[in-house]
Amino acid sequence: MKFHKLLRLEGVSVEKDKGEHVFMQSDSDKSLYFVQSGLLKAYYTTEDGKEYIKSFLLPNDIIGSLSSSYLEECSSFSLLCLEPTTLVKMPFRRLYEYTKGDLELANNMIDLILHLAIKKEKREYEFLCxxxxxxxxxxxxxxxxxxxxxxxxxxxxxxxxxxxxxxxxxxxxxxxxxxxxxxxx
Amino acid sequence: MKFHKLLRLEGVSVEKDKGEHVFMQSDSDKSLYFVQSGLLKAYYTTEDGKEYIKSFLLPNDIIGSLSSSYLEECSSFSLLCLEPTTLVKMPFRRLYEYTKGDLELANNMIDLILHLAIKKEKREYEFLCxxxxxxxxxxxxxxxxxxxxxxxxxxxxxxxxxxxxxxxxxxxxxxxxxxxxxxxx
DNA sequence: CATAGATTTTAACCACGGTTAATGATTCCT
DNA sequence: AGGAATCATTAACCGTGGTTAAAATCTATG
Incomplete structure (x- = not known):
């Protein structure tokens, strides 16, 4: 991957133990997280208490809470560490300010989201076919x-x-x- | 939606009749398409001849051929008009040059891809849960x-x-x- | 109108995977 | 080591949806 400039932005480093949650729900936690080490699961919990895993996160993976009112209505979303984990947290608000003023960063961001979109595309394919x-x-x-x-x-x-x-x-x-x-x- | 500047870029207008295909496979056709009117289906065909529909496209929808070697290996992807359709075609190569040099456009692009990523996210949710x-x-x-x-x-x-x-x-x-x-x- | 073609429905049978519950196997803890 | 808890496997039963093929509709088009 080559989101060079994105990665050089200084974010808050977050350390979590196995079994700990990373909160992404509240507005102040809406962030992009870069996994440096460890392992996490990103999952939905539905109203009737069932759990569905969206993805596992390995070192170098990236996750952000895409806000979608639709999804927030029908389920709640969580991140849980399956191993001791280190993340770098970059609040969307701040990231957004950066990309508004920095062309290189904005293009890094395009590459990043495109990369994530392709992952989703694969997963859709696997469920569909x-x-x-x-x-x-x-x-x-x-x-x-x-x-x-x-x-x-x-x-x-x-x-x-x-x-x-x-x-x-x-x-x-x-x-x-x-x-x-x-x-x- | 508000991809103002993106939409003001002049692309090639493409007219297709019901039953016609829009080709997106060859390198020269790798483009972003804006649907102006009509209806299309975007679908995969697998090796054993089965068809799986990725999405339907209505006016104001946008589709691009995300290049993913993985997906290209296991299936082929097509666009078919279900009604007479008008599209605006913007080659990725050109778009890419634009966003490299235009901050506002790059940020429009971020919004656009994010919007597409959220759609995929919903669909993943629906298959998963x-x-x-x-x-x-x-x-x-x-x-x-x-x-x-x-x-x-x-x-x-x-x-x-x-x-x-x-x-x-x-x-x-x-x-x-x-x-x-x-x-x- | 009539016939051909495509689309939708129905029926019969089957495979896959959900559910529940019991049994094994691991891990963890003091 | 003993016991609790978690995790994995197995079995029996059932519901959903796939498959195939036939019947019923709907839509052309001459």
Whole structure:
């Protein structure tokens, strides 16, 4: 990545332990966070108490609270550290002032958001076109290291299924050869 | 929306009839398109010939071909006019040159991409947290006008289900009172 | 009007994954 | 080490939606 100038802006460094939350809801906390080390999960909690994981955050990942009244109505959003974590916090208000007056920074910002938009695009694709099993296999291929760090429960909630469902899928994919679909002849 | 300056940039006007495609694949076509009038569907076609609809585009909507090697590998992406349509085409290369040199334009661009990112975020939420039936009900509430213009087939492929599945859901939701879940007492 | 084509609905059957609950396996704690 | 708590797996049962194919509608177009 190359958001050079963005990263050189001095933000507040935040240290959190495993199990601690990073609050992003209140106006004063609306910020962009750069993950320096550690591991977090970003998740929704719905009214009926269910949890759905939006993403896991690894070092060099970036997250911000996009304000969307729609989403805020139907769910609440949280960040939880799964390991001791260091973040750099940059309030949107301040960032916004910077980009208003700095061309290079504004272009860095464009690259950054574009990068995030492409991630979302991928995820939309995976939900739209792939089955839960295919999404799991995808993840095994692309982020094998994540599987070791994250509980079955969290992994399932990220894939959009239940832990029970994931357990079943794992069994299936180890027994059955992958891509058994093509077993014509 | 308020991408004032972006919209004042002069792009190439493109006229298409119902049934015509807008090509976005080749490098020379990598552009941002502003829909002025009409209706389009943006969809993926997978290797096994299935179609999945990413979004419908109405007047004032904006679409661009985010280049992602990942997505380009596993599917091909197309735009098809469902009604006679007028678009304004702005090549990314040119746009990029502009934003590199114009602060106001760069900030307009930030607002624009942020706006698109929030849309994606909503859609991710809907796939992650809602059932097909709930997604359908959501759409009925938020975009009733779309339902009249779009075939059952396209609608289903946008919701991530088959036309047969959608037909069943429609039957159910008309028979059964919506939110029958809460019928305690 | 008639026929062909596309679109939608229905039915029958099946696979996937949700739900609940019981059982194992780990980790953690004093 | 014993016990609590968390996490993972398994089994039984069920609901949603996929698949296929047939019937019912709707829409052209000559």
């Amino acid at each position: 792939l089955s839960a099993e295919e999404r799991f296999c995808m993840l095994v291929k692309t982020s094998p290291s994540l599987l070791e760090k994250v509980t079955q429960n969290d992994l399932a909630r990220y894939l959009g299924i239940t832990p029970v469902g994931l357990s079943r899928i794992k069994k299936r994919t180890h027994t059955r050869p992958i891509n058994a679909k093509q077993t014509a002849l | 809602l059932s097909a039936e709930e997604r359908f009900c959501m759409l009925v509430k938020t975009s009733p006008s779309l339902l009249e213009k779009v075939t059952q087939n396209d609608l289903a492929r946008y919701l991530g289900i088959t036309p047969v599945g959608l037909s069943r859901i429609k039957k159910r939701t008309h028979t059964r009172p919506i939110n029958a879940k809460q019928t305690a007492l």
